[in-house]
Amino acid sequence: MSDNMNKAFDQAAAFQKLWTESLVNMASVWSQYSPVSPPVDEIRKMRGGMLKVLGETWDEYMRTPQFMELMKASLNGALDLKRMAREGMNRAHEQFENPSKEDIDGVLMAIRHVERRLLDRLEGLDERVVNLDEKIDKVDRRIAKQEHATERRGQTSETDTEK
Amino acid sequence: MDNKSSNEIDWEAWQTSFTDETFTNLRRIASIPFLPEKLELVRKGVTPREIVYEEDRLKVYHYIGEGEPKFKTPLCFVFALVNRPYIMDLKKGRSIVANYVKAGFDTYLIDWGTPTKAERFLTTDDYVNGYMLNVVEYLRERRGSDKVNLLGYCMGGILSTMFTAIHQDLVKNLVVLATGIDFSTRESLINLWSDPRYFDADKFVDTMGNIPAEFLQSAFLMSKPIASLIEKPINLMENVHRDEFVDDFLHMETWINDNIPVPGEVYREFAKYLFQQNLLAKNRMPVGRHIVDLRKITCPLLNLMARNDDLVPPVQSEPLNDLVSSTDKEKIIWPAGHVGLGVGTRSHKELWPRAVDWLVQRSD
Numbered sequence: 001m002s003d004n005m006n007k008a009f010d011q012a013a014a015f016q017k018l019w020t021e022s023l024v025n026m027a028s029v030w031s032q033y034s035p036v037s038p039p040v041d042e043i044r045k046m047r048g049g050m051l052k053v054l055g056e057t058w059d060e061y062m063r064t065p066q067f068m069e070l071m072k073a074s075l076n077g078a079l080d081l082k083r084m085a086r087e088g089m090n091r092a093h094e095q096f097e098n099p100s101k102e103d104i105d106g107v108l109m110a111i112r113h114v115e116r117r118l119l120d121r122l123e124g125l126d127e128r129v130v131n132l133d134e135k136i137d138k139v140d141r142r143i144a145k146q147e148h149a150t151e152r153r154g155q156t157s158e159t160d161t162e163k
Numbered sequence: 164m165d166n167k168s169s170n171e172i173d174w175e176a177w178q179t180s181f182t183d184e185t186f187t188n189l190r191r192i193a194s195i196p197f198l199p200e201k202l203e204l205v206r207k208g209v210t211p212r213e214i215v216y217e218e219d220r221l222k223v224y225h226y227i228g229e230g231e232p233k234f235k236t237p238l239c240f241v242f243a244l245v246n247r248p249y250i251m252d253l254k255k256g257r258s259i260v261a262n263y264v265k266a267g268f269d270t271y272l273i274d275w276g277t278p279t280k281a282e283r284f285l286t287t288d289d290y291v292n293g294y295m296l297n298v299v300e301y302l303r304e305r306r307g308s309d310k311v312n313l314l315g316y317c318m319g320g321i322l323s324t325m326f327t328a329i330h331q332d333l334v335k336n337l338v339v340l341a342t343g344i345d346f347s348t349r350e351s352l353i354n355l356w357s358d359p360r361y362f363d364a365d366k367f368v369d370t371m372g373n374i375p376a377e378f379l380q381s382a383f384l385m386s387k388p389i390a391s392l393i394e395k396p397i398n399l400m401e402n403v404h405r406d407e408f409v410d411d412f413l414h415m416e417t418w419i420n421d422n423i424p425v426p427g428e429v430y431r432e433f434a435k436y437l438f439q440q441n442l443l444a445k446n447r448m449p450v451g452r453h454i455v456d457l458r459k460i461t462c463p464l465l466n467l468m469a470r471n472d473d474l475v476p477p478v479q480s481e482p483l484n485d486l487v488s489s490t491d492k493e494k495i496i497w498p499a500g501h502v503g504l505g506v507g508t509r510s511h512k513e514l515w516p517r518a519v520d521w522l523v524q525r526s527d
Contacts, residue, residue: 039180055389071361082370
């Protein structure tokens with residue numbers, strides 16, 4: 001219990017420190033105000049400086065674990081709510097024997113699986129065809145080599161006969 | 164004789180300043196009613212184009228130049244899945260596409276389309292080894308070319324990089340813009356928020372299905388709340404009387420607010436494998452049956468990064484040049500933001516001529 005309280009106090013202190021420093025930095029921007037120059041230009045410069053400090057502070061704050069925990073809790077809450085609502089709707093659709101989102105997702109998944117299986121099979125067939133092509137090419141080359149060898153032997157024996 | 168010291172107020176300058184500002188304010192107020200009319204003039208894409216290929220929701224646009232293309236190898240633009248791609252052809256004088264068309268490239272762009280619930284289960288493999296492969300095969304056949312040039316922006320750059328690693332024999336040159344590869348640093352807020360301690364990607368995708376466009380837009384907005392919610396409207400009001408500013412502003416805002424949903428499974432893979440486990444930089448990113456190994460990239464590479472990029476800081480993009488095996492590789496870190504890299508005035512005056520020339524030198 002005291003650990004949690006200490007943690008909460010530490011977080012509050014860190015939060016307060018960050019924003020206090022930001023206010024101090026914004027105030028220091030105003031210390032550069034020069035009454036000599038036209039006020040319109042100076043105010044624009046001051047505004048730019050303050051927004052820059054504010055932007056940097058927000059960036060720093062959004063990187064803190066506290067902010068990210070807050071974001072996580074907020075997102076999870078929204079997701080849980082959405083999930084509950086969807087489950088409720090699914091049950092209602094089921095009662096009225098209407099297709100629900102779950103049913104549609106199921107059909108889409110089934111189509112995906114069929115598509116994937118077909119594509120895998122086609123890729124496998126493609127590879128086998130490529131392998132077959134290579135084997136046929138090898139056989140063709142061997143046959144051509146043998147025919148060439150046979151021709152040369154035939155020519156050589158003819159020459160011997162003539163002699 | 165004027166003996167004003169440096170601390171004395173220059174009343175004349177004050178008076179002039181007040182008068183000028185008053186008249187400028189009157190001009191600003193008078194310009195406001197014309198904003199809707201100026202919004203009507205915004206066009207999504209300016210370079211003449213035709214649809215040459217369609218598959219499911221995907222369309223491939225061919226950009227028509229004056230005369231025949233000078234280079235045989237076609238150039239294909241690949242954009243992200245989270246926004247519409249007409250940012251690459253935003254308006255006259257701010258069109259990356261037009262630069263390449265003018266240089267003589269036969270230029271194409273993949274428009275992924277707007278996913279519906281039917282695309283819920285599409286994976287990165289479907290995009291890289293399905294759609295992109297089909298498009299590349301089509302372009303090769305159409306141009307009678309063995310290879311294509313790829314230019315990818317942001318997530319499109321990641322898809323292009325993965326494609327090149329898996330199908331290097333089909334890619335002649337690779338250009339990537341603001342493309343995150345190494346997500347180990349958590350410098351960008353978007354990357355930090357995806358830390359697995361705080362973000363359960365599986366729960367998110369299982370509940371939401373496709374990632375809503377509003378969620379992505381909110382995340383981008385939240386990463387720079389002061390700039391987006393305070394500085395931007397102030398800037399608009401200050402410059403609403405300047406036609407060119409308003410035209411640029413309206414074009415950009417039209418695009419920025421034109422987010423599209425992301426297929427759930429693609430988002431799951433990017434969130435878990437890229438942002439959380441950083442598998443791409445480790446050469447262990449699974450894409451279907453393949454494991455993407457960046458060392459298999461050997462083609463010339465141009466890596467364009469934006470120094471002031473909050474979404475994809477250079478520290479996430481730079482490592483790509485060390486991870487590939489290409490000998491011809493170059494990187495440019497340009498003083499601009501994530502979007503300014505592509506459409507900024509200075510980018511178009513100085514950066515894009517260099518980038519176009521880089522590709523021209525490596526084209527036949």
